[in-house]
Structure formats: C-alpha cells, structure tokens
Amino acid sequence: GVARESGASGGGGPAAGGAGVLVHPTLGMDEPWRYRNKAQVPFGEEEGGLVAGFFAKGSHRIVDMESCLIQHENNDEVVAAVKGIARDLGITAYDEATHRGVLRHVVVKYGFATGEIMIVLITNGTEIPRKNEWIQRIREAFPDVLSICQNINSKRTNVIFGDEIKVLWGQSVIHDTIGDVKFAISPRSFYQVNPQQTEVLYRKALEYAQLSGEETVIDAYCGIGTISLFLAQHAKKVYGVEIVPEAIEDARINAELNGITNVEFAVGAAEHILPEWKNQGIRPEVIVVDPPRKGCDEALLETILVMKPERVVYVSCNPATLARDLRVLEDGGYRTMEVQPVDMFPHTVHVECVVGICRDDT
Structure with a gap:
C-alpha cells in the first residue's frame, strides 16, 4: 500500500493512502525472472584470478558470479564470456587500493524487442591491452552484439562511469521499443531496466x-x-x-x-x-x-x-x-x-x- 505519514507541509494526519483513496x-x-535488460558488474582479482560478480555485503570484496536469476540470460552469458576472454588475454582487473589494473566494470545492455546487445568496457585509463583480439573474440561469441564501447574512468571513485566514451566497434547506440515507441539507448543513457x-x-x-x-x-x-x-x-x-x-x-x-x-x-x-x-x-x-x-x-x-x-x-x-x-x-x-x-x-x-x-x- 501507500505509506501513511504526516505531511511535510505541517498538515499532520494521515497522508494519501488514508480515507477515500x-x-x-x-x-x-x-514470470518474475530474467527481466533485467542491463547488467553492470564490477571486476576484481581473487588469489591471482580475475573475478566478476557482486560485492559481498558491507565490503569491497567481489563474489564471483556465473548467473543472476533476475538478469536476462544474454547478459549473464556476455558477462561470463567477457570475463573468460579477459582471463585468457591476461587483462588485469582494477584494484581500488593501488589504483592499478585495467578493467573496472562491464556494462551490458540488451534490447528485449530488438535482440540488440551493447557491451561497455569500463577501464582505468585509455589503454586496453590486446584490444583488437578482445573485440574479435566478443564478436565471434555474440553475433547480436551491435555496439562495443569503452568508458574511461581514471578517478579514485566507486562511481561506475567516467566522462569519456569511445566506440571500439559498431554503433554508438542500440534500440528497444516500449509499446510502439522506439528508443535509442546509449552507453550512459538511463533506460528502464x-x-x-x-x-x-x-x-x-x-x-x-x-x-x-x-x-x-x-x-x-x-x-x-x-x-x-x-x-x-x-x-x-x-x-x-x-x-x-x-x-x-x-x-x-x-x-x-x-x-x-x-x-x-x-x-x-x-x-x-x-x-x-x-x-x-x-x-x-x-x-x-x-x-x-x-x-x-x-x-x-x-x-x-x-x-x-x-x-x-x-x-x-x-x-x-x-x-x-x-x-x-x-x-x-x-x-x-x-x-x-x-x-x-x-x-x-x-x-x-x-x-x-x-x-x-x-
């Protein structure tokens, strides 16, 4: 229901949700599963290996994750593949403590109505080692990927996105529809999940x-x-x-x-x-x-x-x-x-x- 609390205007008494509403x-x-069209997953190193998942409660320790039941399956698969390819290519994860390492987050956006996929690699600094191999392998694994972007965030912050975005391959946007209205979705644009x-x-x-x-x-x-x-x-x-x-x-x-x-x-x-x-x-x-x-x-x-x-x-x-x-x-x-x-x-x-x-x- 709607919260009952007294109004900020000093009117007192029950607010909306009271009598007559x-x-x-x-x-x-x-089907309340697999509904999210956007994943944003942090990367880290655990015992020498690259991990990607969620932060353990009340900590900055990342728990490696293979699947999330409220994410669309495509997003899970893309995150897992990006992680696997990064491991193979020896890409390092960003370390908050030392401010070193390359890969901070991966953000995946999926157009439910169109099937289009966007991948955003969020990096500490502009350089991505073995960039072309990485792009090639992502494209081979996911033919529906239309956009691979890089977002550069070199700040000591837990804010995910930095200011600079580069298109590494493909388009700068993907599309989705709500009802019969079509929307262009860019790496940083807010879109309902x-x-x-x-x-x-x-x-x-x-x-x-x-x-x-x-x-x-x-x-x-x-x-x-x-x-x-x-x-x-x-x-x-x-x-x-x-x-x-x-x-x-x-x-x-x-x-x-x-x-x-x-x-x-x-x-x-x-x-x-x-x-x-x-x-x-x-x-x-x-x-x-x-x-x-x-x-x-x-x-x-x-x-x-x-x-x-x-x-x-x-x-x-x-x-x-x-x-x-x-x-x-x-x-x-x-x-x-x-x-x-x-x-x-x-x-x-x-x-x-x-x-x-x-x-x-x-």
Whole structure:
C-alpha cells in the first residue's frame, strides 16, 4: 500500500493512502525472472584470478558470479564470456587500493524487442591491452552484439562511469521499443531496466492522464523522453523538462526516431523551467511527474499549484516521499483519486506507484 505519514507541509494526519483513496492490488509479473535488460558488474582479482560478480555485503570484496536469476540470460552469458576472454588475454582487473589494473566494470545492455546487445568496457585509463583480439573474440561469441564501447574512468571513485566514451566497434547506440515507441539507448543513457513492466506502468499513467488529443501536457522529469513520447501520441502538445543535458539530447533523438513532432524538450530544473513556460502562456491541462527517490522539489509542487492543471499524474518509486508530496497537493486543492502499484523490480522491496490526481473543482 501507500505509506501513511504526516505531511511535510505541517498538515499532520494521515497522508494519501488514508480515507477515500482507492489503492489497487499491485500489478505483478507472470514470470518474475530474467527481466533485467542491463547488467553492470564490477571486476576484481581473487588469489591471482580475475573475478566478476557482486560485492559481498558491507565490503569491497567481489563474489564471483556465473548467473543472476533476475538478469536476462544474454547478459549473464556476455558477462561470463567477457570475463573468460579477459582471463585468457591476461587483462588485469582494477584494484581500488593501488589504483592499478585495467578493467573496472562491464556494462551490458540488451534490447528485449530488438535482440540488440551493447557491451561497455569500463577501464582505468585509455589503454586496453590486446584490444583488437578482445573485440574479435566478443564478436565471434555474440553475433547480436551491435555496439562495443569503452568508458574511461581514471578517478579514485566507486562511481561506475567516467566522462569519456569511445566506440571500439559498431554503433554508438542500440534500440528497444516500449509499446510502439522506439528508443535509442546509449552507453550512459538511463533506460528502464524492466521494459515489460514499464509498458504496464506507462499505460496506467496514460489512462490517468485522460487524454482526448486536445491537451497540453508537461512531463516534469522527462529523462530520455520515455513517458513524454508515450503521451505525445495522444495529446496536442507535450513539453518535457530534465536537468541532465545528455538525457535531453537522447529525448530529441528519440522524438525524431519516431517522427513525433508535437513534443518540445528543455534542459533545466523543472521548478525553474515551468514558471518560464507559464510566463510564455503555456497552460497545461495535465502535468506528469516521475521524480527520483527524494520526491518532487518543493518549489515544483508550489509551481504546480500555481499553474492549476486539471490533472496531475504522479509516478513514484518511493511511497514515503509520494505520501509527503500528495499531502502538499491535497492541501493545495487537489484530490488523490486512485493509486496503482506496479512491481517493476520483482524479488526486491521496491514498488512503483502511478497516482491519478485531479483538481477539486474539476
């Protein structure tokens, strides 16, 4: 269900999930295994041998792993092959303590709808020993690999990606589809890891948006345009805003890829861009928010209350901040109609919720 906690606005009392809010049963997966389309696996050395897997709990020691039951089989196979080839070629793993060694992580991305595979080798420094042999052997092992990239991360950090990306072989992107919208996925772009449940989630968001084709919609945390492009097929105009410039570049590419022309994307914080749009005379009937775990920025919620859209659709990955934010919207004249939890990450504690919210006077 939705977390009950008193609102951050000082209203007190139970927040959403209290009286009168319809919380539907969670939409799960029929087959809750092998659903992840992205693997990111750290490398290390154990007793002289190269290992790749997960960190032991509360440590930096890597437990070697051959398979993970929530990863797509292809990802497991690619990680195992990259590890085997690296061992054969004598490639060293990065050592956090000494800041030496080559291979830090491998990231594998798989397009469920297209079968396309991208492999990103994350290295300490620019040099990859026996690079051409490595590429050749990966290609022989996996004919569906369309992109082999290198990401260079020479910092003393546990952040996975560095700033510089090189295409070692093939394309700079692979593609996947959610519903009938096609997406280009680059090495660093954020893309939902469970495409099957993402479609369930977005269809519910679309239903709560109640679009007739005449509406102006704002997507306040649009990322690479996933929800924006879904909504644009049913709206008059969609405006998307996102603080990450690379994501907006991807969003524009994705709009073009699908021939969707009634979307406009802007880089910046939603709470800064929305007032600018309001001053330009943009009046949205619907605002969609899909914030990170910390929830919506307080200034954004205030802006929503000033813009007075007829409906708000809130996609949340954290029930606690969702309850806090719904309290603010309810105190500002909105009513929470219904909540649909979706199990996006089976076998974890996380749940996403789509919430339909309307203005009290509509």
